Amino acid sequence: MSKPLDYLKETPSQTAGPYVHIGMTPNEYDIGGVIPEDLGLRVVSEGVKGERITVTGRVIDGGGNPVADCVIEIWQADANGIYNSPMEHRSGVDPNFSGWGRQPAGANGEFSFDTIKPGPVPAGGGLMAPHITFWIVARGINVGLQTRMYFSDEQEANQKDPVLAKARMIARDKTMIGQRDGNVVTFDIYLQGENETVFLDV
Amino acid sequence: MNNRFSNSRAEAAAFMERDHSQHPPAFAPGYKSSVLRAPRQSLISFASTLSEKTGPAFGHNMLGEYDNDLIINYARPGEEAIGQRIVVHGRVIDQNAKPVPNVLVEFWQANAGGRYRHKREGYRAPLDPNFGGFGRTITDEDGYYWFRTIKPGPYPWPNGVNDWRPAHIHFSLFGTGFAQRLISQMYFEGDPLIKICPIVNTISDPDAIDRLVARLDMNNTIPMDLRAYRFDIVLRGRRSTFFENRKEGN
Numbered sequence: 172m173s174k175p176l177d178y179l180k181e182t183p184s185q186t187a188g189p190y191v192h193i194g195m196t197p198n199e200y201d202i203g204g205v206i207p208e209d210l211g212l213r214v215v216s217e218g219v220k221g222e223r224i225t226v227t228g229r230v231i232d233g234g235g236n237p238v239a240d241c242v243i244e245i246w247q248a249d250a251n252g253i254y255n256s257p258m259e260h261r262s263g264v265d266p267n268f269s270g271w272g273r274q275p276a277g278a279n280g281e282f283s284f285d286t287i288k289p290g291p292v293p294a295g296g297g298l299m300a301p302h303i304t305f306w307i308v309a310r311g312i313n314v315g316l317q318t319r320m321y322f323s324d325e326q327e328a329n330q331k332d333p334v335l336a337k338a339r340m341i342a343r344d345k346t347m348i349g350q351r352d353g354n355v356v357t358f359d360i361y362l363q364g365e366n367e368t369v370f371l372d373v
Numbered sequence: 374m375n376n377r378f379s380n381s382r383a384e385a386a387a388f389m390e391r392d393h394s395q396h397p398p399a400f401a402p403g404y405k406s407s408v409l410r411a412p413r414q415s416l417i418s419f420a421s422t423l424s425e426k427t428g429p430a431f432g433h434n435m436l437g438e439y440d441n442d443l444i445i446n447y448a449r450p451g452e453e454a455i456g457q458r459i460v461v462h463g464r465v466i467d468q469n470a471k472p473v474p475n476v477l478v479e480f481w482q483a484n485a486g487g488r489y490r491h492k493r494e495g496y497r498a499p500l501d502p503n504f505g506g507f508g509r510t511i512t513d514e515d516g517y518y519w520f521r522t523i524k525p526g527p528y529p530w531p532n533g534v535n536d537w538r539p540a541h542i543h544f545s546l547f548g549t550g551f552a553q554r555l556i557s558q559m560y561f562e563g564d565p566l567i568k569i570c571p572i573v574n575t576i577s578d579p580d581a582i583d584r585l586v587a588r589l590d591m592n593n594t595i596p597m598d599l600r601a602y603r604f605d606i607v608l609r610g611r612r613s614t615f616f617e618n619r620k621e622g623n
Contacts, residue, residue, distance in 0.1 A: 193482075
C-alpha cells in the first residue's frame with residue numbers, strides 16, 4: 172500500500188452569518204470602545220500617488236433583493252501596480268497606500284470605497300489589466316465569494332487580460348467591468364441569476 | 374515602473390488548489406439563506422497571480438492590551454462578563470504543517486445566553502452589559518494564538534421551525550496571501566446540537582466537520598479559574614517551487 176502524502180486539509184469555511192459586523196466592523200455596529208477604529212476604513216492616506224477614484228455599487232441576490240448584511244473587502248495594487256504586502260517581491264510600494272479596504276453594505280446593499288486606480292500587475296510574462304479584487308461574505312454565503320473589478324476605460328488592456336479572457340469565452344466578461352464616469356466607478360455585484368457576476372476560484 | 378523586479382527576493386509561490394470537498398457548496402438548501410445567495414454558474418479557476426499571492430499585513434502594535442480578552446474588553450471597570458470562563462487557543466498552520474506567524478485572527482460570538490450584541494438581533498435572552506463579543510489577536514512567531522472569553526450559549530434562528538445553532542465562535546483569518554482569506558466557525562466538543570445544525574451540515578465530509586470542533590484541553594485549563602479549548606486552524610499552503618530555495622519556505 173502506498174503511503175499517502177502528508178499535506179494537511181484546509182479548515183472548512185462556514186458562513187460569516189448575519190452578525191459578521193460584530194467581528195469585522197464593530198464600531199460601525201455600536202460595539203464601541205474595544206478597538207479605536209474599524210479596520211480597513213481607509214485605503215489611502217494623505218500624499219497617496221495616483222488617480223483618486225470612488226468605487227461604488229450594490230450587492231444583489233438571486234431574487235433582486237439588496238444584500239444589506241454583507242461585508243465587502245477589496246485588495247489592490249498601488250498606482251504602479253505594486254502590492255503593499257510582505258509577500259510582494261518588488262520594491263517601491265507607495266507607503267501612503269494600504270491596498271486593503273473593508274466596508275459593510277448599507278441598507279440597499281450599497282458600498283463605497285475611496286481608493287486610487289491601480290496600475291497593471293505582471294502575470295505569466297505579461298501584464299494583467301488594472302483590477303481590484305473583491306471578497307464578499309454574508310449570511311447565506313458558505314464560502315467567501317471572490318471576484319475582480321476591471322475598468323471600462325481600459326478597453327485595450329482588458330482585451331489582453333488572461334482572467335477576463337476566460338470570462339469572455341463564456342460571454343460573461345462584462346459582469347467584471349466597473350463602469351467609469353469621471354472619478355466614480357460603479358460596480359454592481361449580482362450573486363445569482365441573469366446578470367450573475369463571475370466569481371473566481373484562485 | 375511595473376517591472377521593477379528586485380534581485381533580492383523571489384516571487385512568492387502560488388497556492389495549492391482549494392479542495393472543494395472540504396468546504397460547503399454555495400447552494401445548500403438545508404440552510405435556506407444560501408438559496409438566493411449562491412452563484413449558479415461555475416467559478417472560473419486559474420493559478421494564483423500576484424493579486425492572490427500577496428495580502429495585507431497587520432502589526433502587533435495595532436493591538437490593544439485587551440483585544441484578546443472578551444471577559445473584560447467591553448466590561449465596566451472592575452466588572453466581568455457572566456458565563457463559563459474559557460480560554461480558546463491553538464495554532465494557525467498551513468497545509469504544509471508550517472506555522473503561519475504574524476497574521477490577524479478576528480473572532481466574534483454571542484454571550485452566555487446566546488444573545489448577540491447587534492442592532493438587528495431580537496432574541497429574548499438578555500444582553501450582558503459587560504460583554505461585547507468581539508476580539509482579535511495576531512499569531513506569534515510559532516503561529517500560536519489565544520483569547521479569553523466566556524462560552525457562548527446556543528441560539529435559535531429562523532431556518533426550520535425549531536433550529537438552534539450549537540455554541541460557536543466565528544473566526545476570520547488572514548494568511549499571507551489574499552487567497553488564504555477564510556471565515557469559519559468553531560464548535561465545542563460534545564455539543565449534541567452540532568450534528569443537527571443545518572449550517573454545520575452544509576459540509577458533507579464528517580471528518581471536515583470534526584476539524585471545526587475544538588477539544589476540551591484539561592492540560593491548559595487553569596484550576597479554579599477557567600477551562601481551555603484547543604482549536605488549530607489550517608490555511609491553504611503554498612506550492613513548492615522546484616528550482617527555488619527560498620528561506621521563507623513554501
